[in-house]
Amino acid sequence: MLKPDNAGCLEILVVDDDKVVTLLHKNSLKSARIEPSPVLCYNGREALDYLRKNDRPNKHFLLLLDLNMPVLDGWKVLKQLKKNPMQAEVFVVVVTSSINHQDFARAQKYQHVIHYCRKPLTVACTLKIKNLEALRKFFFRNVEENQEN
Incomplete structure (x- = not known):
């Protein structure tokens, strides 16, 4: 059985130049019970600078x-x-x-890309992201393991 866990080990960055879209994305994450709030970056340069500073x-x-x-766009x-x-x-x-x-085919060629969604990010897409193999460990823990401890 799986139970939601704290995703604190995973830092989330919303990278989009549209402030309304970033707010929508932030709300979708909150509705999907993904906390804490994401870091908001309004272009790729801000995102890369943040990543390098915290790497x-x-x-x-x-x-x-x-x-x-x-x-700096997403491709760069x-x-x-x-x-x-x-x-x-x-x-x-x-x-x-x-x-x-x-664009979808091109994005799949990058090893870092694990999923592709249409804007705006919906709660349904956010829930799907939580269940991606690469990310599940940040959002779910095995309840049986915790009961044994």
Whole structure:
């Protein structure tokens, strides 16, 4: 049996230039009981700067990454993550308004990308993200293990 756990080991960054969209994403995360509140970055440069500043072994980040942004877009963020590996583990969920199937196919070529959602992030998509194999360990724990301790 699985029980929700504290996702405190996973730091979440919402990376989108639209402040209304970041608020919607933040509310979807809260509705899906993902706490604490995410770090809000309004372009890829802010996100990369934050990641580099907080990079260390045993650290885990989830980026909810828009593709089309000013200053530094999502594609360039993905290229930088590939080109300059970090000590921290970085998972990326692309959250975009793009309906271009080529964007989806292109995103899948980056090892950090674990999922692709359409904007705005819905509670249903957020719940799906929580259950992705790579992220489950941050959101669920085995209740039987805890009862034994």
